[in-house]
Amino acid sequence: MIKILQVGLGPLGQKIGQYIGERHGVETVAAVEKNPSYIGKDTGVICGLAPTGVIVRDTLSAAIEGNQPDVAVLSTVSDLKRISGQIEEIAQLGIPIVSTCEELSFPWDCDPELANEIDRFAKEAGIAVVGTGVNPGFLMDALPTFLTAVCQRVDTVEVNRFQDAQFRRLPFQQKIGAGLSLEEFEQRKLAGTLRHVGLTESMQLIADRMGWQLEHTEDIVQPVVAEEEIQSKAMTILKGYARGVSQIGKAYSNGELKITLTFQATVGESESFDEVVIKGKPDIQSRIQNGVNGDIATSAIVLNTAKQILRVPPGLKTMADIPLVSYFQ
DSSP states (O other), X not given: OEEEEEEOOSHHHHHHHHHHHHSTTEEXXXXXXXXXXXXXXXXXXXXXXXXXXXXXXXXXHHHHXXXXXXXXXXXXXSSHHHHHHHHHHHHTTTOOEEEOOGGGGSOTTTOHHHHHHXXXXXXXXXXXEEEOOSTTTTTTTHHHHHHGGGOSEEEEEEEEEEEEGGGSOHHHHHHTTTTOOHHHHHHHHHHTOSSOTTHHHHHHHHHHHHXXXXXXXXXXXXXXXXXXXXEOSXXXXXXXXXXXXXXXXXXXXXXXXXXXXXXXXXXXXXXXXXXXXXXXXXXXXXXEETOOOHHHHHHHHHHHHHHHHTTSOSEEEOTTTSOOOOOOO
C-alpha cells in the first residue's frame, strides 16, 4: 500500500483524492490545504467520498504527525517560483514528490537557477521530484518521445491536441478565455494569465531527448471566435466573443522548424482528438480519437507515477527519466 500525502485540495486535488479512494494499492493518509473552509474537515468528504478519518490540516507537520507518507502529491500552482518553497518544505520531511505543476515538467530552460536549486535540495533530502500531468507530462512530450523509439531518424515532431472544453472543469474553461470579449481576451493574454502553461516545457523535453539544440521557441496565443451564440452548462458565449484558445508552439534548431505543438481548446469544438505525427524513418502517425479527458488523465497519471517515483534516484526528474509509468492495481 502506497501512503499518500495530498497537498492542495482544489478541484484537481479533490479529483485526485476521489481516484485514490477508488483505487486499491494507494490511500490518502494526510492532507494539507490553505483554504480555511477545508481545514479540520474530513478529506474523504471534501473529495466526495465517505469519511476516511483523515482530517485536513493547514501545516505539513500537523498533517503527518504519527503517520509518515510514502509519496506527496502536490497539486497547488502552475509556476516554478511559487511552488519551489513548497517542494523544499516537503523534501525536508524526506517524502518523494509528484506534482501537477506545469513548469516543473522541464524547468531547466525557463529558470535553470531555480531548477538546479530544487535538484540540489531534493538530492540532499534523498528524494526524487517530478512534475507530470496529461499535458505537459504525457500527450505532448512523453508520448511522442516514446513513439520515436522505433525510428532510425527523426526529422520533425508534430503534436495536435484539440478538445471540446465544455466537458472540462469551469476553471479550465475560464483559463482558456471562453466567454471573454476579444478585448478582455487580449488583456489577459498580455498579462500572461490566459494561456496553456507547459507548451514550451514540452518542446524542450522533446528536443532534449532528440539531442536537438534549440535556437529559439515561439508560443503563439490567439482567440477562437464564436460565430454564433453558444449555450453550455457553465456559461453563455455571445457571438463574436472568444469560445476558447488556439495556442501554437514552435521550436527551431539549425534554422529549421523541428517541433510544432498545437493546442486548441474551445467550447463547442467540432472534433476532439490527440495526434502525434513524426516525420523520419519511418514516418509515424498516432491518433487518439475523441481525445483524452484532461481531468481524468491528469489525476490518473499522478497516481500511476506515485508508484514509480519510489524507484528513482534522488533529484529533480522528468517523465523521461523515470521508469515507464503504467496503470497498476
